[in-house]
Amino acid sequence: MRELRYRAIAGDLRRQIEAKEFATGRLLSSEAELSAAYGASRVTVRKALEELRGDGLVESRQGYGWFVAVDPLRQTLGRLGTIEAQLEASGVRADRRVLDFGFVRAPDRVAGLLGLEEGGTVLRVRRLNLADGAPFARVTVWATEEFGAGLSRDDVERRSFYDFLAGSGRGVGTAVQTIGAAAAGAQDARVLDVPVGSPVLRCERVTCDRSGAPVLVAEHVFPALRTEFVVELPNLANDSIAPSGLRLVE
Amino acid sequence: MRELRYRAIAGDLRRQIEAKEFATGRLLSSEAELSAAYGASRVTVRKALEELRGDGLVESRQGYGWFVAVDPLRQTLGRLGTIEAQLEASGVRADRRVLDFGFVRAPDRVAGLLGLEEGGTVLRVRRLNLADGAPFARVTVWATEEFGAGLSRDDVERRSFYDFLAGSGRGVGTAVQTIGAAAAGAQDARVLDVPVGSPVLRCERVTCDRSGAPVLVAEHVFPALRTEFVVELPNLANDSIAPSGLRLVE
DNA sequence: CTCTCTCACTTGTCCTATACTTGTATCATA
DNA sequence: TATGATACAAGTATAGGACAAGTGAGAGAG
Numbered sequence: 001m002r003e004l005r006y007r008a009i010a011g012d013l014r015r016q017i018e019a020k021e022f023a024t025g026r027l028l029s030s031e032a033e034l035s036a037a038y039g040a041s042r043v044t045v046r047k048a049l050e051e052l053r054g055d056g057l058v059e060s061r062q063g064y065g066w067f068v069a070v071d072p073l074r075q076t077l078g079r080l081g082t083i084e085a086q087l088e089a090s091g092v093r094a095d096r097r098v099l100d101f102g103f104v105r106a107p108d109r110v111a112g113l114l115g116l117e118e119g120g121t122v123l124r125v126r127r128l129n130l131a132d133g134a135p136f137a138r139v140t141v142w143a144t145e146e147f148g149a150g151l152s153r154d155d156v157e158r159r160s161f162y163d164f165l166a167g168s169g170r171g172v173g174t175a176v177q178t179i180g181a182a183a184a185g186a187q188d189a190r191v192l193d194v195p196v197g198s199p200v201l202r203c204e205r206v207t208c209d210r211s212g213a214p215v216l217v218a219e220h221v222f223p224a225l226r227t228e229f230v231v232e233l234p235n236l237a238n239d240s241i242a243p244s245g246l247r248l249v250e
Numbered sequence: 251m252r253e254l255r256y257r258a259i260a261g262d263l264r265r266q267i268e269a270k271e272f273a274t275g276r277l278l279s280s281e282a283e284l285s286a287a288y289g290a291s292r293v294t295v296r297k298a299l300e301e302l303r304g305d306g307l308v309e310s311r312q313g314y315g316w317f318v319a320v321d322p323l324r325q326t327l328g329r330l331g332t333i334e335a336q337l338e339a340s341g342v343r344a345d346r347r348v349l350d351f352g353f354v355r356a357p358d359r360v361a362g363l364l365g366l367e368e369g370g371t372v373l374r375v376r377r378l379n380l381a382d383g384a385p386f387a388r389v390t391v392w393a394t395e396e397f398g399a400g401l402s403r404d405d406v407e408r409r410s411f412y413d414f415l416a417g418s419g420r421g422v423g424t425a426v427q428t429i430g431a432a433a434a435g436a437q438d439a440r441v442l443d444v445p446v447g448s449p450v451l452r453c454e455r456v457t458c459d460r461s462g463a464p465v466l467v468a469e470h471v472f473p474a475l476r477t478e479f480v481v482e483l484p485n486l487a488n489d490s491i492a493p494s495g496l497r498l499v500e
Numbered sequence: 501c502t503c504t505c506t507c508a509c510t511t512g513t514c515c516t517a518t519a520c521t522t523g524t525a526t527c528a529t530a
Numbered sequence: 531t532a533t534g535a536t537a538c539a540a541g542t543a544t545a546g547g548a549c550a551a552g553t554g555a556g557a558g559a560g
Contacts, residue, residue: 005533027252030521041534046522062522063541065252181431181449181474199431199449199474224431224449252521255544280510291545296511312511313552503560510553521542529534 009038010048017057017068028058028066095133099191100126101153103145110142113206114214123148125156128191135192142217161216170209178204181224192223199224259288260298267307267318278308278316345383349441350376351403353395360392363456364464373398375406378441385442392467411466420459428454431474442473449474 013028029037034045049066052058060066106114106122114122122142129137141161143151151164182202189196200221207216263278279287284295299316302308310316356364356372364372372392379387391411393401401414432452439446450471457466 027254029251032521033252043535044533047532060522061541063520063543065521065542179429179451181451181472183449183474197447199433201429201431222431224433282510293546294544297543310511311553313509313554315510315553501560504558506555506557508553508555510551512551513549515548516546518545519543521540523540524538526537527535530532 005040006044006047006051009034009040009045010051012038013048013052014055014057017052026068027064028068030065095130096139096157097128097130098125098153098157099128100124101156103148106142110217113217114142114144116144121145123151127156136222138188138191138221140219144215147215161218165207165209165215170211170213170215180204182221184221184223188221192221194223194225255290256294256297256301259284259290259295260301262288263298263302264305264307267302277314278318280315345380346389346407347378347380348375348403348407349378350374351406353398356392360467363467364392364394366394371395373401375411377406386472388438388441388471390469394465397465411468415457415459415465420461420465430454432471434471434473438471442471444473444475 028034028049031042031045031049034049035042038045049058049060053060057069058066059069102124103121104124106116106120108118110116110122111118111120114120116122122145125139125141125143127139127141128135129139141156143161147165147170155164180202182200183197184192184194184200186196188194188200189198192200194200201224203218203220203222205216205218205220206214207218209215278284278299281292281295281299284290284299285292288295299308299310303310307319308316309319352374353371354374356366356370358368360366360372361368361370364370366372372395375389375391375393377389377391378385379389391406393411397415397420401411405414430452432450433447434442434444434450436446438444438450439448442450444450451474453468453470453472455466455468455470456464457468459465
């Protein structure tokens with residue numbers, strides 16, 4: 001089977017872009033330069049670039065150039081996805097087991113984060129994530145009643161909340177995540193198979209839809225001995241910076 | 251890969267401003283001088299300055315000049331910077347006390363991260379960070395012998411390593427940070443004033459210079475009860491911080 | 501000392517010209 | 531049909547310049 005020239009070029013560029021060698025918004029080399037670099041004609045290079053545009057990876061403006069697309073959604077869902085996908089990419093078998101599914105009275109803290117009045121109803125899903133059969137995260141997700149109404153237990157067992165949020169009309173907007181440490185409580189210790197009181201990473205994420213309204217609150221608890229976060233801080237000269245800050249809690 | 255001239259200039263100016271090379275309210279060089287300094291036309295320099303104005307970093311008055319905006323902190327905060335800067339931005343008085351300063355044999359792990367041969371020498375600085383007088387972080391920094399040679403105890407007591415790296419010819423490049431949880435050891439517990447075994451956040455950051463060579467390894471230990479990381483995910487664009495950045499440790 | 505004017509210098513806003521970029525079309529070749 | 535080569539149109543970045551409008555410091559008059 002003969003590989004088309006423009007497909008090979010598109011694949012090469014795609015690899016570079018997905019490896020985050022360029023920050024979003026950054027300009028690619030001009031068609032003329034790429035043409036020279038690949039030893040292909042401008043027609044071929046353009047065809048490759050247009051294929052990438054079809055995938056939403058790059059965009060172009062006449063007179064300006066080609067640049068890595070800023071539309072995060074496709075990349076987020078298509079490429080990044082969830083923790084499970086990340087694990088599977090590194091060769092670990094990832095499973096999840098839904099422990100609990102149902103509508104409950106929202107805890108005060110969750111109600112506050114979701115902008116509900118006290119005692120409002122939310123969908124609560126408790127889940128255990130497994131890596132190679134060993135438990136490595138206990139996840140609790142609270143969703144607004146309105147959003148959760150359209151979800152079945154089977155849904156959340158098979159696909160992620162993000163998929164549903166992205167697929168719905170609301171879309172995925174911004175999110176704020178806090179990362180903290182805590183000591184494992186009795187329940188966490190039991191399902192994660194660690195001693196009570198051993199350190200755990202506790203992450204809480206509030207996700208909003210595209211209109212800015214909070215829709216999901218997710219709490220992830222990881223055993224500290226087996227997990228850590230890796231944050232790559234791109235060059236400070238670049239424009240797109242991952243804002244991360246430490247905060248003192250009261 | 252192209253880089254627009256005015257973006258490069260804007261990045262350079264931004265770096266200078268965020269490194270606090272100008273006091274707030276202080277005038278920048280005139281457009282004509284900047285134009286000569288960068289070898290660019292006034293149009294280009296203006297475009298760079300206007301980009302910075304869009305970010306709220308600088309302002310201008312006709313007939314007067316360009317000056318650093320009164321509160322550029324909001325911007326620099328999002329761009330990493332140091333913990334102290336973030337604390338001061340939120341109105342907390344930040345102090346630091348150097349506990350220990352000297353050249354030592356590098357621990358194997360640090361030697362590996364810095365690309366040294368086993369048993370190499372590094373500058374080790376142990377420091378306690380205080381917020382409003384209360385200890386909130388124990389910091390250990392290992393610097394390559396070459397970089398550390400130019401630093402005195404007084405230097406590290408007054409300014410951050412980050413400042414020195416930015417000010418030196420090497421410049422600040424990328425950094426990789428891991429965030430994990432652990433239980434407080436005896437020493438941590440003593441200086442942080444928490445019980446032995448209580449959960450702590452442990453952050454390790456490897457900072458490279460602009461050429462990509464690792465220069466600094468920093469370990470920060472925070473008491474979990476008083477601190478947490480906040481990560482804002484604009485449209486989930488930056489997956490480097492999302493939970494997919496989670497890594498299973500061996 | 502105080503007021504006013506002048507002058508040098510600044511930013512704000514225009515203009516033209518050039519080089520480079522993408523967008524599009526045509527024709528040739530394998 | 532995929533690819534190469536070429537040409538031209540439309541848009542952008544940059545250089546260089548001219549002029550208006552505003553600021554500030556100092557000179558000079560009162």
